[in-house]
Amino acid sequence: MNDMTLTKEQREARLEGMGCKRKRVEDIRFTQGRGNYVDDVKLPGMLHGDFVRSPHPHARIRSINKDAALKVPGVLAVLTADDLKGVNLAWMPTLAGDVQMVLADGKVLFQNQEVAFVVATDRYAADDGVNAVEVDYEPLPVLVDPFKSMDADAPVLREDLEGKMTGAHGPRKHHNHIFEWTVGDRDLTDAAFRKAEVTIKEMISYHRTHPSPLETCQSVCSFDKIKGELTIWGTFQAPHVIRTVVALISKIPEHKIHVIAPDIGGGFGNKVGAYPGYICSAVASIVTGRPVKWVEDRIENLTSTSFARDYHMTTEIAATKEGKVTGLRVHVLADHGAFDACADPSKWPAGFFNIVTGSYDFPTAHLAVDGVYTNKAPGGVAYRCSFRVTEAAYCIERGMDILAQKLGMDPAELRLKNFVRPEQFPYQSALGWEYDSGDYHTAMRKAMETVQYEDLRKEQAAKREAFRRGETREIMGVGISFFTEIVGAGPSKNCDILGIAMFDSCEIRLHPTGAGIARVGSKSQGQGHETTWAQIIATELGIPADDIMVEEGNTDTAPYGLGTYGSRSTPVAGAAIAMAARKIRAKAQMIAAYLLEVHEGDLEFDIDGFRVKGLPERFKSMKEICWAAYNSIPPGMEPGLEAVSYYDPPNMTYPFGAYICVMDIDVDTGVYKVRRFYALDDCGTRINPMIIEGQVHGGLTEAFAIAMGQEIRYDDNGNVVTGSLMDFFLPTAVETPHWETDFTVTPSPHHPIGAKGVGESPNVGGVPAFSNAVNDAFSFLGSTHIQMPHDFWRNWQAAKTLGALG
């Protein structure tokens, strides 16, 4: 049936396929309070678990007395490490090849570490029980500063590793050393520096922060003793990986483990890893025979599950005096806290930090990363970025500004001079990546034209003069960031998690009436997959997006996938969706040929069906073909219209963008105002421009917070001083600047639909834009680099140090 009354445009519009600002399917339930998040799961007889946590950052545990807690009405059990040893779960493996205490085994290594797990009839009784557990601690010397971690007299943190001088990533140099990771040609790079006309060197720190999604980490575990089955509802960005990890460490057969990630209230990397709460709620359910819920509170979230960043990057660039870069040398001291629980692909202890050459054509580069232990919470997750990519982008984008300053050159001009040129793609970087596509010059020039860059510099020059004359106390900064991301982990040749290749998957079933379901291995935490995945299928198959239901997060029904983080959903799962759809389309074409009594090759796909070439009236719609797939299939063909695709990407994708931030700073108070922020993103093919814009707004807001004050800060004694939302900066609508968005489109040549991923670009590119704006504002007073975060008092301190307070 070809509805000839509709125009081509109307038929396309009806599909709501790729490129359409389709309104979100999810919003119908979310706007009515009908989402189903983990804490909404309520099972008969369900118990609640809550943690006793250590007030000390480093201490030996002399004793734990449960007696008083067990007398609290409603308390059923108190689990400690000794109890977990019975099931071999006192420690758990981390994704980074280390082990981590589930409950403190003999000592605690960071403040708020999990010490005991109290199980009670409701959350009130559990909290009462927590307050009744008595723990006797013997405080030990505390190691906070990563730069002192490898001192000869530094306290031994990980007694379990004593004598083990080889870790998961090679030799260890010291008892607090985790790994050294090097990439690039050291000799060639050293030679480039010896020959360089101009060099810069700066220690650029990217402070410790936290993803802090609005919903904390939580789980509900229910063990069925009769069937021997464990069902886990949890805040999981990667539910299949969780199922495999649970199978490996619990010895419950993997098919008897059902992991369900329901609606998730934001993830940003916080919900990739496995946490003690998940393990303890599972063990507690096995022990008590009843379902057990664990819900983290905000303070616990900020202080125990998954910090991000904490990279201290000594950055050197060599260049000619004309400003052509000739070499890059970076040493990173990476503070991993008490356990190496980084959620990176297994072979990448510093993630993809070797994207640090950025958007520039460095002939040679060398990178060395040393990971160390300190008395801080474990983590090191990719907070709204691909693995360690935001650290790398910050490093190089600050470095380029510092070089421009030294050369007396405009930072935009320096970038334009050194960009990888369009004809160089696919481009082999000095640190081993193959950039798929890009047109950096076009993007940069469009950004500069839009913000009228030249005029901004003129205004800045005038304001600086006025400041010098004492006519104003305000200074102005223009921050540029031109980032290249590396996302879509990843090709099996270089990416795995615990040995599982980082493919992703999709299964599509079309039903007889022309509607269908797609199940995908990714897991939305707000990205709107239910909406956008259907748009890909709509375009590929000619079925209206409204007729496709997308389901994710149930490991019993979804094909195995590695989940959603590192902007991998569109590059990997998105490709699997397109490939599954194309398998169906191929079969549909055979059915259409049979129905139209022509050869397959005589047909062409036309929006929502197949048409005989040259005979436009001979047409079979996909709806008709769906019916036929269950009714009048060609002889010898299996009925049905289904396909599964497991997609192993041939390469990563490399989104890029040009961001410009204009900021004014009052030197007397350090108070800043973001006057303008322009963000141009190139994420290749755009599936839903509305959702892309929303992702950019959100990522920029997180970048703004991180650059301007969001910090997990420890005092010298190892106490967290920013452990609640009073001090941990999550901006409100009042502080948040207005965002301008723009785009260019450079499709990925290797991706089936040319898409690259966008969710994390704004965080990766945003942070250096803000920081460069602050640094640019102060640079005329003689500073080269001011560390983040740029909160009010630190801006004031910079002004004072530079003598700007008169």
Place this chain on the structure above:
Amino acid sequence: MAKTHVTMTVNGAEVEGLVEPRTLLIHFIRENLQLTGAHIGCETTHCGACTVDIDGMSVKSCTMFAVQANGSAITTIEGIANADGTLSALQEGFRQMHGLQCGFCTPGMIVRAHRLLQENPSPTEEEIRFGIAGNLCRCTGYQNIVKAIQYASAKINGVEFREAAE
């Protein structure tokens, strides 16, 4: 601890329950009444995910005891839709303007915006931003939430909604 009997009107219906004095209103709403739209995001009165409307006031229900709501009239997100079950102007605005992503802050945000528009049917952007500053969102950067509220304001006032120029 002895339990206290409470009654209140929630989304137009009389409800009752037995609560400990320390039972927080958010837990009474979510656990006893099984209205799970309002969420718990911080427990320290910062995030606003637990916002409900009590006797014409936007209240963070994690910072009030259920006994204190005895005799009150409460509206939660579940009571915001139009009487015929269609989305209210605000709910529609949030969908049309992409004013939500993960959806976790959305119930509190919409309930708060509902009261804001009752008090000020035509707020400026600045008034909207100030008026929702007790609600944190980690996904949207607020820009589209502002537009969503402007959309609802226009619809309620019967005027054509024009998106502010970028």
Place this chain on the structure above:
Amino acid sequence: MIPGAFNYHCPSTVADAVALLSSLGDEARPLAGGHSLIPMMKLRLATPEHLIDLHGIASLKGIRQEADRLVIGAMTTQHELLASPEVSAAFPILKETALLIADPQVRYRGTLGGNVVNGDPGNDMPALMMTLHASYRLEGPDGVRDVAASDFYQGAYFTALEPGELLTAITIPFTASGHGYAYEKLKRKVGDYATAAAAVMLTMANGKVESCSIGLTNLSDTPLLAEAAADAVIGTGLDDDTLKKASERAQEIMSPAADARGPVEYRKHVGGIMVMRALKRAAARAA
């Protein structure tokens, strides 16, 4: 984060509340808006055995004029202050300050009485009350007394409130018409306590400051009245040197704590800036 168990009381008269407070002693705490107390209870930093909810006492509500003063019931919320025409007319600075407190939801529940009485140095209203020469009506087992705001604060969370006493009203004498006012508050974000804040009330005559009162928030373990700073501006036209002098006099009495808002030096520095900015803005508003 669950509060410990407690007994709940909801008296309907001040006398009943005072009787409960007297008989239950240290184990009892009055509950107003609850936005300071309940989070502390959830962290179990406060574990009262009895909570005496003041919401049932009608006489603690309301704003009324009494001769030369405005009397504000202790349970009047920030939101009600903002909506009050009497407050807008007589004390626009009260409105300016209330708008800088917390966020909309908290202002619906948070009360003026709760803000001034608990002795939290981060609260904004205490310094303003001192600046306005307000007094607090305290009712206890031994009767009623009025204590000047400037005599009330003794240390962080320590006040002149005696056991068994309840704050029932705040009384603010009317000020000269045409006064200038400003509350300058530097904070990191909505919902934060002041990094530093200054309240200024002044009158001008012939371009010179005739009277002036300056209060400081969160710059010591109590709110401060910066009397020497205020004296320094009397009779001046608030020229730059005078502003600087006032700022320095104010800084002399500041002793803020270092916290995530910044080190001591910064907080004192911006404390001085808040004083200067409040003075300038107040003068510009004075008739």
